[in-house]
Amino acid sequence: MPEAKPQAELNSRELLADWIDGQPGAADLIVSRYAARLLPLIRKHISQKLQGRIDPEDITQSAMGSFFLRAANDQFVLERSGDLWKLLAAISLNKLRRKVAWHSAAKRSIRREEPMPTQSPEGTPSCEDATAVMEIADALFRELPVDAQTVLRLSLSGDTPEEIASAMGKSPRTVRRWLQTLRETLEQVLSPRARLPKKDVRATLRWEDYVLQQHVGAGGFGKVYRAAEKRRNRTVAIKALHKRHQTDSFAVEHFIRESTLLAKIHHPCVVGVHGLGQYPGGGYFLVLDWVDGEDLQRTIDRQPLPVDEALRIIRQVALGIQAAHDANVIHGDLKPGNILVSRSGTVQVTDFGFAALRSDPPIAHRGRGGTAAYLAPELIQGTSMDHTIDIYGLGGLLYGLLTGQPPRVGSPAEILSQLENHLTPLRPSIVRPDLNITHETDELILRCLAPDPALRYRDIPELLNAARRIQ
Incomplete structure (x- = not known):
C-alpha cells in the first residue's frame, strides 16, 4: 500500500478532502496557504477613498469562515487543483463588493466626511450612549448560542436569511427567529437602566x-x-x-x-x-x-522598495527601536504594517500592543500574538524575551521591503518546523533578481534572521554599522 503523502505536499483538492474527513491540521494549512494571497488581492480592489473604511483582514476572515461553513455542507466540488484558489478569491471579492455597496450607500457617502456627534438632540442617544450600548451588546452577543452567532456574522457580511439557511442547513424561519431574538435583545440594551462599567483611574x-x-x-x-x-x-x-x-x-x-x-x-x-x-x-x-501617510504593507503590496530606500527606512526604524531598548522596552512585532511613512518621508514605528519590558518573564508571552511570519522563533516558543528579538524583526522587515513577502510563510507550528529542519529563507537577491541586491545585503538580512540569537548582531549599533557600510 503506497505511503500517504505529507499534508504539506497535498494539492488543494486533496487538502480539502482531508479537512472534510476531519484530518487535524488541514484547516490551518488551508488558511496559511491562501490567506496571505487573498490579502493583496482584496487590497488591490479597494479604492483609495475606501481604504480607511474597509479592513482587508476582516474580509479575508469572513471569506474563509463562509468557505468552511459551506464546505462542511458539501456545497463545493473541486475539479482541478487550482479551483480552490479561484473559489476563495470569488468568495472574497463577493464579500468585498457587498461591503463597498454598503459604504457607498447615500447615508454613508464616501464623498462626505462628517464628525461623529458628541452632542445629540433631546430624546435621541448621543455618541457616548451609542458606544455604551455597543459595549453591552457585544457582551450579550457572546452569550448567544454558537449557531445564532454564526447567523449574525453571516447577516452582517451581507448574506440573506435564505442564503444563511442554505449554508447552515437550517430553515429560513429559524434564521429569522434568531435575528428577531437579537433585535429584541438590543431593544432591551437601549433601556436607560443598562448598567455601565466603573471609570478606570488610569484612563485620564x-x-x-x-x-x-x-x-x-x-x-x-x-x-x-x-x-x-x-x-x-x-x-x-x-x-x-x-x-x-x-x-x-x-x-x-x-x-x-x-x-x-x-x-x-x-x-x-x-x-x-x-x-x-x-x-x-x-x-x-x-x-x-497622527501620521499623514501610510503603512509600509500597503506600499509593498503595490511594489517592493528599491534597495537604497529600504535601507534608509531600516536605519530610521533601527534608531526608533534603539530608543525603545534604551527605555528597556522590546517591540516584539516588527513588520511592514507597523511602520508608518509620512508624505514627507518621515519614518515612525507604531503598534506596541505586543511590546514587553526586558525584565518580563518569557513564559508570560507564550501565545502572545503577533504575525508569525515575522516573529523570532524564541518568541513563538515563548522561551526568551530580550532585545535580539527585535534584531530578528529588523531583518524580517528589510526582507519584506525588498521582496514584498515575509521571510517565512505558514502557521506558527509550520514555521517552527522549518526552523527545526534548518530551512533558511531564500536570499532576497534570488527572490528579486531584478534588483541590485548585493551579497552584503543578503548577509545582513540572513544574520538578523539566524534562528540562534547568539548568531545575530549583538545590538542595534552593530546592525546599524553593518547597514551603513552597504553601498
Missing part, C-alpha cells in the same frame, strides 16, 4: 474631547481612527480596543500597558502617545500622534 483622557473623523485601519486588538482633538484644535490618531476584547482581562491589560510602555519612549522615529481614555461604555482607547 475624556472621550468628549475628541471627534472621530475617519476609520483608517485595524489590527488584531484594535481599530484606528483619525480624530480631531477639540481643545487643542489638532489631528490625532485614536486606537480603540476591539469590542470583542473588552471583557478579556489579558487583552485589556496589554492594551493599557501599550500606553504605559509608549510613554517611556521619546524619539522622532516612534509614534508618540498622548494618553489612555475610556468610553462612557467602559471600552478603552489610546490617543496617539
